Amino acid sequence: MMRERLYLFDTTLRDGAQTTGVDFSLEDKRKIARLLDDLGVDYVEGGYPGANPLDTEFFRKKPVRNARFAAFGMTKRAGRSAANDPGVAGLLDADADVVTFVAKTWDYQVHVALGCSLDENLDGIADSIKLVRQHGREAILDCEHFFDGYKANPEYALQCARTAHESGARWVVLCDTNGGTLPHEIERIVSEVAKHVPGSHLGIHAHNDTENAVANSLAAVRAGARHIQGTLTGLGERCGNANLISLIPTLLLKSDYADHFEIGVSAEKLAVITKISHTLDELLNQAPDRHAPYVGASAFATKAGIHASAVLKDPRTYEHVDPALVGNQRKVLVSDQAGKSNILSELERIGVTVAKDDPRVGRLLDEVKEKESLGYAYEGADASFELLARRILGETPDYFQVERFRVNVERRHNALGELTTVSEAIVKVIVDGEEFISAAEGNGPVNALDLALRKDLGKYQRFISDLELLDYRVRVFQGGTDAVTRVLIEFGDETGARWSTVGVSANIIDASFQALTDAIIYKLFKAGA
DSSP: OOOOEEEEOOOOOTTTGGTTTTOOOOHHHHHHHHHHHHHSSSEEEEEOOTHHHHHHHHHTTTOOOOSSSEEEEEOOOOTTGGGGOOOHHHHHSSSEOOOOOOOOHHHIIIIIOOOOOEEEEEEEEHHHHHHHHHHOOOOEEEEEEHHHHHHHHHHHHHHHHHHHHTTTOSSSEEEEEOOOOHHHHHHHHHHHTTTTTGGGGGEEEEEETSSSSHHHHHHHHTTOOEEEEEGGGGOTTTTBBBBBBHHHHHHHHHHHHHTTTTOOHHHHTTTHHHHHHHHHHTTTOOOOTTTTTTTSSSTTTTTTTHHHHHHOOOOOGOOOOOOGGOOOOOOOOOOOOOOOHHHHHHHTTTTOOOOOOOOHHHHHHHHHHHHHHTTTTTOHHHHHEEEEHHHTOOOOOOOOEEEEEEEEEEEEEEETOOOEEEEEOOOOEEEETEEEEEEEEEHHHHHHHHHHHTTOGGGGGGTTTOEEEEEEEEEEOOSSTTTTEEEEEEOOTTTTTEEEEEEESSSSSHHHHHHHHHHHHHHHHHOOO
């Protein structure tokens, strides 16, 4: 059976750049464009040439080899021709294969935002698209506010879409700009539009303000649209855009779509989509969403003991797809809800082989549940669990002993008379009977303690020289100033390895120190010290 082609249009570098807190550098944009090109998306929208110096520079040389590179801008202004509009000229000057125009298709927006007549808006759509086609470029029209416009005045919204198609637009993209349209509405309206503009020329651009952008995109495909716009990890203004990281696996792995459609992303490339998602997070200097569909660390994680037992017998019992297909992995978490199946699975994952009836497994399970009742959380601290397990199994060397530590926080005036807070820490450790005392100042008490602890570990110092503290999280239990505090710390090293440890105490410094020492011991063990 012949499958229809669906075309993927990524707007991470344009619409995604409007995300609060996201500020792409020129090199960031080039790296992301290469990621998208290698993944196999059909279109990469680079931004708005002329809007700012960065985007203007980005469009001097096309950064992709396979995908079609799109420049974004507005249709011509009322009162002048497209050939004499400086904005349109900037789009034609860009090194791009495609020009994506945005135009109002809601009569209310035409009057309020543009201040022109409805006919002038139609003329702007037609004139702009025709000029781009005359220059041998592909033209796309993003029909802004289309669904709200269709509900208010379907005749005019359809007139805008037809005008774009008749003027030579390759794609007429229906935009749910305010993100408030629901899937059943999307499916109905796209079906009606497809009677006037062929589905082979229809696209969908969904925003996520009701958490329905992915569902709305799939609904549009069912109704006839063959072009989907979205962003990596759902970046975008307000609540974001349709998430291509979720859409691509769904299109490839769910039979309702895979049996009827094909896309430019291969099964081989799908297997690296988790890595692509995490690479983007690294570029944005943000922690990956653990609960993201398909690619999150918890996407294929099982916590309850009875579920873990079933997953180990047959993964299909609690997994909708094989995690390896998207480059992710199955995880059976260790927690206070764990059973022996969880423990055995995690031991196997870290390379420890024990018999099911080994009494140490029961002791380890009891120890985990006891510690989690005190506030520990091993499902988010894999390194601390491994050390706990290996200690019970008698496999962890005693690298060093902490004799004592002291942290001092002092608020004082500096030489300039400015009021500052200074943190100092002193740590005394014993390594093979030899004492090492280290002191350090830090940006806060935990940082000072971390620096002092790692300053001199004698013969082990060379193993921890590349350690980097990546994340530090605190949670307080039971309220009040005497509350129990849980500290989770994530470390990494120059090999790219990352691991998390946990500490619990009524004293936040003591809890932090537990997690810090676990992190160092884990590094020493993994390094073969």
